[in-house]
Amino acid sequence: MTIRTAEVLVTSPGRNFVTLRITTDDGVVGLGDATVNGRELATVAYLKEHVVPLLIGKDEHNIEDMWQFLYRGAYWRRGPITMAAIAAVDVALWDIKAKIASLPLYQLLGGASRIGALAYGHASGSDTESLFTSIRNHLDQGFKAIRVQTGVPGLGQIYGVAGDQRPGERYDYEPAKRLPLPAEETWDTRAYLRHVPTVFAAVRKEFGPELILLHDGHHRMTPNQAASLGKSLEPYDLFWLEDCTPGENQEGLRRVRSQTTTPLAIGEVFNTVHDYQTLITEQLIDYVRSAVTHTGGISALRKIMDFAAIYQIKSGFHGPTDISPVGQAAQLHLGMAIHNFGIQEYMKHSAETLEVFQTSYTFTDGLLHPGNNPGLGVDYNDELANTFDYTPAYLPVNRLLDGTVHDW
Ligand code: CS2
Ligand code: MG
Numbered sequence: 001m002t003i004r005t006a007e008v009l010v011t012s013p014g015r016n017f018v019t020l021r022i023t024t025d026d027g028v029v030g031l032g033d034a035t036v037n038g039r040e041l042a043t044v045a046y047l048k049e050h051v052v053p054l055l056i057g058k059d060e061h062n063i064e065d066m067w068q069f070l071y072r073g074a075y076w077r078r079g080p081i082t083m084a085a086i087a088a089v090d091v092a093l094w095d096i097k098a099k100i101a102s103l104p105l106y107q108l109l110g111g112a113s114r115i116g117a118l119a120y121g122h123a124s125g126s127d128t129e130s131l132f133t134s135i136r137n138h139l140d141q142g143f144k145a146i147r148v149q150t151g152v153p154g155l156g157q158i159y160g161v162a163g164d165q166r167p168g169e170r171y172d173y174e175p176a177k178r179l180p181l182p183a184e185e186t187w188d189t190r191a192y193l194r195h196v197p198t199v200f201a202a203v204r205k206e207f208g209p210e211l212i213l214l215h216d217g218h219h220r221m222t223p224n225q226a227a228s229l230g231k232s233l234e235p236y237d238l239f240w241l242e243d244c245t246p247g248e249n250q251e252g253l254r255r256v257r258s259q260t261t262t263p264l265a266i267g268e269v270f271n272t273v274h275d276y277q278t279l280i281t282e283q284l285i286d287y288v289r290s291a292v293t294h295t296g297g298i299s300a301l302r303k304i305m306d307f308a309a310i311y312q313i314k315s316g317f318h319g320p321t322d323i324s325p326v327g328q329a330a331q332l333h334l335g336m337a338i339h340n341f342g343i344q345e346y347m348k349h350s351a352e353t354l355e356v357f358q359t360s361y362t363f364t365d366g367l368l369h370p371g372n373n374p375g376l377g378v379d380y381n382d383e384l385a386n387t388f389d390y391t392p393a394y395l396p397v398n399r400l401l402d403g404t405v406h407d408w
């Protein structure tokens with residue numbers, strides 16, 4: 001029982017994905033996601049040059065040992081590229097282990113703790129009317145929880161606002177533009193802070209008090225501005241306000257937490273449990289936002305969630321389309337098993353992506369389920385994948401009205 005090959009696969013069905021495929025000497029195949037949006041070639045190089053040679057001949061069953069070997073053995077630890085590479089190995093080995101056991105992966109993680117994982121979709125619009133159309137589209141698809149993002153009067157394109165949808169149209173927002181250099185967007189926090197409460201007042205008036213609503217601040221506020229927004233949104237009973245302020249300044253959340261009861265979610269750009277230590281032990285957040293792909297895999301995120309459970313903090317795993325169907329399946333299996341599950345982000349992948357990555361997860365009546373195929377339940381179509389060549393794409397850069405670079 002050893003690892004025979006490890007291939008780093010790059011495909012671009014509408015957006016770039018990096019996938020690690022490990023095959024054992026018995027021919028069992030495991031997949032892992034190593035996609036870092038806008039920096040894909042960095043994880044490709046890290047895997048090809050510094051990880052794959054270390055995998056060949058190793059026992060595929062020793063997942064924890066392999067994780068520690070790749071984490072501590074690199075000496076230079078943590079960071080988005082290293083941890084995405086380790087995540088891909090970890091998830092591929094869990095996929096293999098579950099396939100050998102002929103079980104869906106969640107059965108190896110403790111079995112099902114729920115009938116399905118509550119999912120939230122992304123609704124957006126350049127103005128309130130187009131936002132309402134997007135919300136109705138998501139309600140028609142069965143979503144019970146919806147993230148709300150809109151344009152801000154006076155500003156052009158900003159984070160989170162897809163093109164205005166027509167009734168029934170699929171939500172399609174890929175912020176990483178296929179340009180030789182990052183696109184630049186303009187930002188004005190004061191205009192945003194004036195506008196967002198009016199949007200939620202209108203949404204609540206139109207759709208009522210029960211609909212689960214979320215909002216993503218996307219790292220763009222200071223702790224004081226975040227506290228102000230959290231307070232102004234309290235009447236609209238959000239499920240969470242996400243990334244209200246850059247989470248690296250963990251102490252900054254003390255200011256926000258002391259000023260508002262709006263639930264807080266942070267962590268999609270974090271890579272290890274150390275990024276959360278103060279946030280969790282001081283209960284400064286309510287939801288862990290990490291994705292399996294960015295946090296060192298299932299082995300690492302499961303430990304973070306066990307740590308978070310002590311402080312009654314739940315999961316809200318990151319699930320935009322730049323988390324590949326492999327990464328999404330992995331965190332669905334984890335979400336099915338952990339007790340402190342909260343909600344799962346579900347930005348549906350495009351049809352061409354789902355032709356390359358054939359998945360077994362389902363979305364029914366607002367709940368996701370990973371399916372009961374052995375392993376992750378995802379197959380990779382090489383022939384189709386090879387028809388989509390990698391194309392450089394960068395996430396936008398934000399600048400304030402005076403030209404100063406700002407968080408996007
Ligand atoms: C966003 C992400 O889904 C979210 O919560 O923060 O879509 C983020 O913008 C992308 O992952 C960046 O690639
Ligand atoms: Mg986010």
